[in-house]
Amino acid sequence: MKNIIIAFSAALLLASCGSKTAEKESPESKPEATENVVTLTDTQYKNAGIETGKLEKRDVSSTIQVNGRIQAPPQNLITVSVPMGGYLKSTNLLPGTPVKKGERIAVMKGPEYIQLQQDYLTANAQYHYLKSEYERQKGLNETKATSDKVFEQAKADYLRQLATLKALGEKLKLIGLNPANVTADNISETISIYSPINGFVNSVNVNIGKYVSPTDALFELINPSKIYLSLKVFGADINKLSVGQEIVAFSNTDPDKKYPCKIAFISRSISEENATEVRCHFEKYDKSLIPGMFMNAEIQVSSSEGAALPDAAVVRYGNGQYIFLAKGNNQFEMQEVKTGNSENGYVAILNAENLKNQKVVTKGAYTLLMALKNEGEEE
Numbered sequence: 001m002k003n004i005i006i007a008f009s010a011a012l013l014l015a016s017c018g019s020k021t022a023e024k025e026s027p028e029s030k031p032e033a034t035e036n037v038v039t040l041t042d043t044q045y046k047n048a049g050i051e052t053g054k055l056e057k058r059d060v061s062s063t064i065q066v067n068g069r070i071q072a073p074p075q076n077l078i079t080v081s082v083p084m085g086g087y088l089k090s091t092n093l094l095p096g097t098p099v100k101k102g103e104r105i106a107v108m109k110g111p112e113y114i115q116l117q118q119d120y121l122t123a124n125a126q127y128h129y130l131k132s133e134y135e136r137q138k139g140l141n142e143t144k145a146t147s148d149k150v151f152e153q154a155k156a157d158y159l160r161q162l163a164t165l166k167a168l169g170e171k172l173k174l175i176g177l178n179p180a181n182v183t184a185d186n187i188s189e190t191i192s193i194y195s196p197i198n199g200f201v202n203s204v205n206v207n208i209g210k211y212v213s214p215t216d217a218l219f220e221l222i223n224p225s226k227i228y229l230s231l232k233v234f235g236a237d238i239n240k241l242s243v244g245q246e247i248v249a250f251s252n253t254d255p256d257k258k259y260p261c262k263i264a265f266i267s268r269s270i271s272e273e274n275a276t277e278v279r280c281h282f283e284k285y286d287k288s289l290i291p292g293m294f295m296n297a298e299i300q301v302s303s304s305e306g307a308a309l310p311d312a313a314v315v316r317y318g319n320g321q322y323i324f325l326a327k328g329n330n331q332f333e334m335q336e337v338k339t340g341n342s343e344n345g346y347v348a349i350l351n352a353e354n355l356k357n358q359k360v361v362t363k364g365a366y367t368l369l370m371a372l373k374n375e376g377e378e379e
Contacts, residue, residue, distance in 0.1 A: 030189040038372040040330040051363035052326045055355055058308040058346050064240065064299040066278075068231035070290045077101055078197055083174040085213045086110030088206050089190060093219060095203055099195040106193040106218060113175060117187045120168040120179060127161045134158035184198040199223040202291065222291055229261055229282065232275040240301040241266055247280055249297040259286065261297070307352035309343055313362045315369045324368045332368050 040048065066374040084107040093105055137154035140146040169179040175191045202220040206212055229249055233241060241263060263280035280297070282289065314321050314337065321339050324332040337355075340348030349355065361368060 018057070036104065036334045036372075037327070038332055038334075038368055040332075040368075040371070042330065044371075045330045048364045049368045050326075050332075050361060050368075052359040053308040053313075053362040054310060054357065054360065055349065055352055056346070057306070058348075063341070063343065064233070064237050064301055065296070066231045066233055066237075066299065067294065068229055068278075069295050070227055070291050070293045070295060071230045072222050072224070072227050075227045076197075076199075077202075078199075078221040078223070079217045080105070080193065080196070080219040080221060081217055082108055082191075082193065082212055083214055084110075084112050084171075085117070085211065086112060086191070087211050088208055088218070090208065091206075093201050093204050095201055097201045099197070099199060099201060099221060101195055101198050103195045104192045105195050106194065107190050109190040110214070111175075111189070113191050114187060114189050116171055116175070117177070117182050120165070120172060120182055121184055121187075123161065123165045123168050126201075127158075127165045130154070130158040130161045160315060193218070195221060197221055197223045199225075201302065203301070215254075224285060224287070224289070227282070227285070227289060227291055228264065229276040229280040229295055229297065231280060232273075233278050233299075234273070234275050237301070238266070238270075238276045241278060241299065245299065245301075247297050247299045249280070249282075249295045251295055255296070259289070260284070261293075263299075306340070307349045307355070308346040309349055309360060310362050311342060311347050313360055313365055314339060314347055315365045317369060317373070322366050322369070323355075324361040325355075326361060332361060334369070334372060339362055 040050075087110055089107040089109045091106040093099075099105060134154045134157070137146055137151045141151035148345045172179045172182060176194065177188075177191060192285060197310045202222045204219055205216070206218050212218060229245075243263050243266060245263045247261045247263065250257060250260050260283045261280040262283065263278055265277075267277040267279075270276055309323065314324070319337050322334050322336050324334055327333055331336055334354075337352075338350040340350050342348070
């Protein structure tokens with residue numbers, strides 16, 4: 001009885017092993033593969049969604065990826081200050097506020113402005129008196145009714161007062177007051193500050209009621225019409241660039257929005273980082289472009305026609321790049337290739353001599369790679 005049980009158990013074990021072996025060798029279960037060739041069953045081929053194509057002739061450009069910042073030239077970056085100290089009485093400016101040339105952007109007040117107008121009016125009155133005295137002494141001197149010394153003194157006093165009046169008048173102009181309009185009846189404690197450019201406010205450095213000295217910057221204004229993109233280009237890439245070359249810039253926050261530019265200037269000096277400044281002008285101004293903004297850029301440096309395949313046709317394995325050739329009967333052979341530049345979904349194939357008229361897998365290449373390598377590992 002014991003022998004019968006042992007024999008029965010052995011039979012079951014053999015049957016089980018035979019079933020597993022048959023399952024493993026079933027042509028519908030797993031692909032057959034050699035070192036570089038994989039064969040799929042009809043079901044596997046259908047599920048893999050394999051598509052094939054041939055080499056295409058395409059222009060594939062070489063692209064340099066660089067970055068930099070938007071800047072404004074010095075003549076377009078304006079610091080607004082007040083020539084004579086005072087308190088900020090009012091302003092409506094905020095960073096980003098648009099301004100027009102000649103628009104009043106702030107009002108200042110202070111006793112200094114009152115004093116300057118008083119000094120001007122006093123000097124003006126003294127000037128007219130000394131002018132009359134000079135003319136009177138001149139007439140008397142011509143008839144020898146007075147001495148030359150008295151006449152010269154009157155002349156000197158008159159000219160000195162004229163210089164004082166002119167200087168005070170220029171000071172009034174500096175703070176925005178017209179000397180011709182200053183009278184004893186309209187002395188004002190306030191002066192107005194006007195925008196010198198069309199543009200927008202980059203920064204506001206004061207608040208209402210703060211005392212501002214002549215060395216303080218109230219506002220920083222920018223005329224955005226001449227902003228440019230300053231890029232850093234490193235190493236051997238510098239020699240690939242030229243003035244007039246087209247580039248495409250984009251920001252990290254909105255990489256899908258492209259800004260066409262052209263290279264306008266290439267610096268001849270190299271920094272300690274082995275980088276050169278490349279200045280680019282935007283083809284069209286966009287109000288979203290603000291000085292100081294970080295930007296990325298792509299520069300096409302060369303373009304040549306050659307054999308190319310879709311990016312999906314090339315797979316990486318180890319340190320190499322490979323494609324799969326369709327050999328018929330659901331059989332595919334993996335072959336190593338050398339690739340060049342990649343652009344617009346296509347990659348250049350450098351060793352394309354032996355691939356002419358060959359059917360190349362353009363979709364499903366990674367599925368074939370996994371099938372091939374998984375089979376190889378199990379073996």
